[in-house]
Amino acid sequence: MSQKYFQRLWYCLLYLLMALVVQPVHAANPTTAQPSYPKEFRIGYQKGNSLVILKASGELEKTLAPFGVIVKWYEFPFGPPMIEAINTGNIDLGYVGSTPPVLAQAGGAPEVRYVGYTAAYKDNYAVVVPKESGVHSLKDLEGKKIAVAKGAAGQYLLLKALEREGMTPDDIIFSYLQYSESRSAFERGDVAAWVVPDPRLADIEESIGARPIVTATQLPPQYGFFIAPHKFAAAYPSVLRITLERLNVTEQTAKNHLEETALFLEKDTHVPKKIWLKSLSRQAWGIHFPLSKNVIDSQQDVADTFYKYHLIPKAIQVKRIVIPLN
Known part of the structure; x- marks a missing residue:
């Protein structure tokens, strides 16, 4: 057989060998699937936070319009009904405290x-x-009533504050009251102390001179969370990621324009501008997303403490129950 025959045979074998090596690589790297988007995106919100500012700006609607997504907003008075709406799939995103x-x-x-x-919460x-x-100090409150909303972030704050002082829940009297009831009880002297967040904290500091003895800054970090139904988060991570990114931009803008932000929140909540300025400061x-290990560990401490x-x-x-939006 001629030399040319063996050369052709060699080239054929080399081609087949390359095909065997390269083909599996292509099979293992298919074309990246395009993210999917829902027709509707339903957001739950409460008065007084950055979701309200995002809603008013209309920026999220503009951002999601090219993907065919219609944004709908639903107001909730407090956290538990929002949790239920998330669980039943009636809304697709909400913001709540740690508990x-x-x-x-x-x-x-x-x-x-x-x-x-x-x-994380700080002096707010x-x-x-x-x-x-x-x-x-908390030790001075031994045997006295402290107003706190049951199951709220403030209850965790109070429990950790007691532990820091070497005290137990039995050393004080928990007076479980909602915020509107707590203020009346506090001003009447029916309770010796009150666990309260901004803007109510800023309000009673300014209006009646209430004095903090412990703030969240001195205690283990405690975060607020964005939550979504399992099925929605698994199916549409892109729309959640886009929304949180847009919301972060909204917060940074609000941070850099405190006067305008305080005025907007005054109109939204009827809480005076000066109270909002103190709160926002x-x-x-x-x-942020996804949840870091430190954040998950901090939230685990909330669960373990409860x-x-x-x-x-x-x-x-x-x-x-954490879904990373990578």
Whole structure:
């Protein structure tokens, strides 16, 4: 056989060998699938936070319009109804404090998932006493009534503050009151202290001289969370990611224009501008995702603390209901 024959045979074998090597690589790297988007995107919000500013701006609608997404907004008076709406799939995104998702996971809301978070509370959440009170620490409150909303972030704050002082829940009297009831009880002297966040905290500081004795800055970090139904978060991570990114831009703009932000929130909530300015000046800004290990660990401490003091019926693992929006 000629030399040319063997050369042709060699080239054929080399081609086949290359085909065998290259083909599996192509098979393992198919064309990246395009993200999918829902026809409707339903957002739950409460008065007084950056979601309200985003809603008013119309920027999210503009951003999502090219993807054929219609944004709808639903107002909620407080966290628990929003949790229920997330669990039943009636809304697709909401913002709550640290404790509602813990209560949901331990109770009857298995569809709730963490998808993002805000910066930790600082001096904008505190245990306060009346201006003329002789109380200067939690130890001075032994045997006295402290107003706190049951199941709220303030309850966790109070429990950790007690632990820091070497005290137990039995050393004080928990007076479980909603915020409107708490203020009346505080001003009448029916309770010796009150666990309260901004803007109510700023309001009672300015109006009646209430004095913080412990703030969230001095305690383990506690975050607010964006939550979504499991099915929605798994199917449409792109729309959640876009929304949280847009909301972070909204917060940074608000941070850099406090006067305008305070005026807008005054109109939205009827809380005076000067109260909002005090609140906004000490607010921790920024929207983040996915949840970092430190944030998950901090939220796990909320869950463990609530279980330790028999506030939830079972121990839970926070990381099991986190969906990373990478």
